[in-house]
Amino acid sequence: MKTSEIRALFSVVSRPEVVSLAGGMPAVTALPLDAVGSMIGELVSGMGAQTLQYGSGQGDPRLRERICDVMALEGITDASPSEVVVTVGSQQGLDLVTRVFCDPGDVVLAEGPSYVGALGVFQAAEARVRHVPMDDDGLIPEALEQTLLECRADGDRVKFLYTVPNYHNPAGVTLSEPRRQAVMEIAERYDLLVIEDNPYGLLGFDREPMRALRARDDRRVIYLGSFSKTFSPGLRVGWVLAPLAVREKLVLATEAQVLCPPSLTQYAVARYLDTQPWREQVKHFVELYRERRDATLESLEALMPAGTTWTRPDGGFYVWLKLPHGLDAKQMQPRAVNAHVAYVPGIGFYADGSGSEFMRLSYCYPEPDQIREGVRRLARVIEAELDLHSTFDAVDTGTFRAVPGPHGGAAPGAGTIVGPANSDRYEDRA
Amino acid sequence: MKTSEIRALFSVVSRPEVVSLAGGMPAVTALPLDAVGSMIGELVSGMGAQTLQYGSGQGDPRLRERICDVMALEGITDASPSEVVVTVGSQQGLDLVTRVFCDPGDVVLAEGPSYVGALGVFQAAEARVRHVPMDDDGLIPEALEQTLLECRADGDRVKFLYTVPNYHNPAGVTLSEPRRQAVMEIAERYDLLVIEDNPYGLLGFDREPMRALRARDDRRVIYLGSFSKTFSPGLRVGWVLAPLAVREKLVLATEAQVLCPPSLTQYAVARYLDTQPWREQVKHFVELYRERRDATLESLEALMPAGTTWTRPDGGFYVWLKLPHGLDAKQMQPRAVNAHVAYVPGIGFYADGSGSEFMRLSYCYPEPDQIREGVRRLARVIEAELDLHSTFDAVDTGTFRAVPGPHGGAAPGAGTIVGPANSDRYEDRA
Numbered sequence: 001m002k003t004s005e006i007r008a009l010f011s012v013v014s015r016p017e018v019v020s021l022a023g024g025m026p027a028v029t030a031l032p033l034d035a036v037g038s039m040i041g042e043l044v045s046g047m048g049a050q051t052l053q054y055g056s057g058q059g060d061p062r063l064r065e066r067i068c069d070v071m072a073l074e075g076i077t078d079a080s081p082s083e084v085v086v087t088v089g090s091q092q093g094l095d096l097v098t099r100v101f102c103d104p105g106d107v108v109l110a111e112g113p114s115y116v117g118a119l120g121v122f123q124a125a126e127a128r129v130r131h132v133p134m135d136d137d138g139l140i141p142e143a144l145e146q147t148l149l150e151c152r153a154d155g156d157r158v159k160f161l162y163t164v165p166n167y168h169n170p171a172g173v174t175l176s177e178p179r180r181q182a183v184m185e186i187a188e189r190y191d192l193l194v195i196e197d198n199p200y201g202l203l204g205f206d207r208e209p210m211r212a213l214r215a216r217d218d219r220r221v222i223y224l225g226s227f228s229k230t231f232s233p234g235l236r237v238g239w240v241l242a243p244l245a246v247r248e249k250l251v252l253a254t255e256a257q258v259l260c261p262p263s264l265t266q267y268a269v270a271r272y273l274d275t276q277p278w279r280e281q282v283k284h285f286v287e288l289y290r291e292r293r294d295a296t297l298e299s300l301e302a303l304m305p306a307g308t309t310w311t312r313p314d315g316g317f318y319v320w321l322k323l324p325h326g327l328d329a330k331q332m333q334p335r336a337v338n339a340h341v342a343y344v345p346g347i348g349f350y351a352d353g354s355g356s357e358f359m360r361l362s363y364c365y366p367e368p369d370q371i372r373e374g375v376r377r378l379a380r381v382i383e384a385e386l387d388l389h390s391t392f393d394a395v396d397t398g399t400f401r402a403v404p405g406p407h408g409g410a411a412p413g414a415g416t417i418v419g420p421a422n423s424d425r426y427e428d429r430a
Numbered sequence: 431m432k433t434s435e436i437r438a439l440f441s442v443v444s445r446p447e448v449v450s451l452a453g454g455m456p457a458v459t460a461l462p463l464d465a466v467g468s469m470i471g472e473l474v475s476g477m478g479a480q481t482l483q484y485g486s487g488q489g490d491p492r493l494r495e496r497i498c499d500v501m502a503l504e505g506i507t508d509a510s511p512s513e514v515v516v517t518v519g520s521q522q523g524l525d526l527v528t529r530v531f532c533d534p535g536d537v538v539l540a541e542g543p544s545y546v547g548a549l550g551v552f553q554a555a556e557a558r559v560r561h562v563p564m565d566d567d568g569l570i571p572e573a574l575e576q577t578l579l580e581c582r583a584d585g586d587r588v589k590f591l592y593t594v595p596n597y598h599n600p601a602g603v604t605l606s607e608p609r610r611q612a613v614m615e616i617a618e619r620y621d622l623l624v625i626e627d628n629p630y631g632l633l634g635f636d637r638e639p640m641r642a643l644r645a646r647d648d649r650r651v652i653y654l655g656s657f658s659k660t661f662s663p664g665l666r667v668g669w670v671l672a673p674l675a676v677r678e679k680l681v682l683a684t685e686a687q688v689l690c691p692p693s694l695t696q697y698a699v700a701r702y703l704d705t706q707p708w709r710e711q712v713k714h715f716v717e718l719y720r721e722r723r724d725a726t727l728e729s730l731e732a733l734m735p736a737g738t739t740w741t742r743p744d745g746g747f748y749v750w751l752k753l754p755h756g757l758d759a760k761q762m763q764p765r766a767v768n769a770h771v772a773y774v775p776g777i778g779f780y781a782d783g784s785g786s787e788f789m790r791l792s793y794c795y796p797e798p799d800q801i802r803e804g805v806r807r808l809a810r811v812i813e814a815e816l817d818l819h820s821t822f823d824a825v826d827t828g829t830f831r832a833v834p835g836p837h838g839g840a841a842p843g844a845g846t847i848v849g850p851a852n853s854d855r856y857e858d859r860a
Contacts (some may be wrong), residue, residue: 041471
């Protein structure tokens with residue numbers, strides 16, 4: 001299973017001498033730990049009868065109200081706390097939704113590449129994943145419609161589209177405004193349910209949050225949210241926003257799974273939103289991640305050998321890098337770890353075994369200087385690999401418009417993330 | 431679904447004028463809330479980089495060591511932290527085990543009655559439940575063997591026996607020492623996996639903890655533990671102890687479900703076990719529950735009309751009460767709530783629709799005076815029902831040896847919990 005590979009990798013790269021660009025761990029030490037600590041301590045000493053006791057399966061009503069306020073920042077203004085189910089991280093939310101909708105053999109559509117944790121959920125439910133290509137503007141609507149037609153022809157039971165529209169994990173790209181419109185039109189036309197997984201939506205570097213898909217359709221979209229990136233992943237507090245008929249099924253499913261989410265962590269998040277300057281804290285996180293994103297992109301531009309290409313995230317945690325022609329990120333991994341730099345091989349983000357030439361680089365956790373050193377080590381490893389494969393004369397001209405300039409340069413408009421197979425798709429980004 | 435009925439009931443009985451003997455909420459306010467509060471506050475301010483961050487899917491290694499120390503109190507001295515998986519309450523542990531072992535249509539054996547939350551898990555997994563009768567000494571081994579033979583004859587795929595051996599929820603009875611031996615011999619003979627769910631094992635009123643089934647067989651028993659009754663249910667920290675081959679499957683399953691359990695709550699439990707006098711606290715809980723158990727049994731003896739019978743728990747939270755012949759606990763429920771007393775109808779604890787004449791009374795949460803008042807109200811409701819049904823001349827002589835004396839008296843050796851259908855089974859208790 002993919003998650004086990006990543007777990008094995010993390011155990012290796014936790015050694016201090018290794019610069020890990022593998023993990024997606026938020027920079028929690030940037031939180032005001034003393035203030036949060038005394039806040040949580042007071043919740044226990046002052047409200048132990050509630051915070052240490054069982055709660056409702058759907059989650060604390062007060063927290064569900066605050067969650068609606070948070071979603072309003074992304075244009076979801078019609079959500080009712082009664083439509084919200086608090087979950088043990090949005091991972092549990094996706095698991096519950098999948099359990100409710102999918103039988104073994106059902107088909108789930110997901111971006112290619114897609115979040116590895118989601119692929120684990122779909123595999124556990126014995127659902128089949130069909131990937132839909134992306135490019136620098138995110139999911140390609142024409143490719144979605146094409147896939148739907150193929151599924152229809154194959155007689156597949158398509159249960160939903162799973163998508164991470166903002167600062168995609170692992171691709172780092174964001175679904176553009178016109179494409180959001182196009183995707184929802186296709187969903188309407190093909191009666192397609194959309195699962196919008198949005199942990200990074202408030203972590204944009206250069207703009208206000210984009211309008212959520214759920215803000216455009218309250219019947220056809222189930223929204224998954226999380227406080228793991230805006231506050232703390234160690235509390236494991238996420239949520240699902242779903243129409244009432246689905247919500248009731250989700251509550252029954254979560255009661256069977258965990259009875260109720262932890263009370264203490266829910267009260268901690270609600271109190272944090274009520275009493276701490278959480279929006280300023282998110283701005284602080286964003287500045288910190290922007291600095292690390294810049295360090296990553298600058299180092300990549302300066303150091304990567306020609307033929308290496310990558311995405312340019314304007315939010316979130318991840319850069320998606322494509323190796324020069326002929327290189328395999330997973331085969332290269334042991335040599336990278338020996339060179340004291342770690343990443344996640346791209347193959348883990350596909351259900352169909354593709355993606356061997358890609359890797360995910362996470363800039364969320366290491367300091368900028370570590371990032372620069374890590375990219376320097378990675379560049380050397382790639383150069384050594386190119387040397388080994390003596391493929392200097394077979395350099396791929398790259399598949400991203402995002403990276404101009406002499407190194408790693410893809411001409412604007414070139415190709416898509418999944419590469420040549422879809423290189424005819426770039427026109428739609430005009 | 432049964433859980434939804436109970437949820438609906440709880441929303442009604444949360445009104446202050448109602449004495450609720452329905453909920454199974456521990457008396458968390460008996461904890462040293464100030465000490466626990468500052469302990470948790472310091473965990474966040476001093477160790478936020480760990481307690482607010484993602485952790486391992488299997489759970490914090492330090493906590494898994496402490497969990498092995500706790501299990502040693504029940505005779506499990508060979509458990510390794512590597513065999514422990516921390517879960518979001520033992521409910522998630524049971525869900526994971528069921529997902530790993532059960533396909534739709536598989537058969538699970540469970541006591542009759544059985545924990546309602548377990549029935550919810552089995553239903554969600556589309557497993558079929560076959561109940562095995564109990565009496566005052568717990569699960570009846572002869573009945574277990576008989577059921578296994580019937581399953582074999584019917585061609586059922588029996589995946590495991592689910593049992594709560596100590597202070598059973600809802601029956602309040604405990605599996606006797608000779609029966610533990612007998613059950614494990616049957617498990618060996620029939621190659622039966624046993625899921626031992628033991629949240630109440632340290633809450634015995636009159637004796638040292640009994641030796642766990644897992645202490646007798648480390649290959650054939652998967653053990654589920656919980657801190658919900660010995661510390662706090664609001665933290666949702668439980669665990670599974672399973673052989674390594676199963677453990678790896680459980681870790682993959684929990685990673686797909688929740689990625690990892692909350693870090694903060696795990697650190698809170700580990701720190702609590704390390705620094706607080708937790709065994710003295712358990713003794714304190716036990717004294718408190720014993721007082722409430724006594725108030726319950728004394729009031730039942732004094733007030734219940736003839737023909738009403740009940741179990742006499744020597745630990746845990748619950749009394750299992752059987753109404754006089756002809757009465758139905760669920761039909762009676764609205765009148766009980768109108769009389770400002772609440773209980774859980776027995777039908778919720780059976781997968782086969784039986785149990786209408788039973789109810790579960792929880793004494794863990796209300797004060798002794800509330801309990802006495804609640805039992806007084808309940809006795810009046812039952813008397814009114816008897817009046818209504820004018821069944822004074824058709825009084826069942828009861829099915830429990832546990833309750834001697836003029837009222838609710840069953841002669842020693844009479845019957846079993848599931849009543850007449852198994853009244854030929856009492857010989858095995860000699």
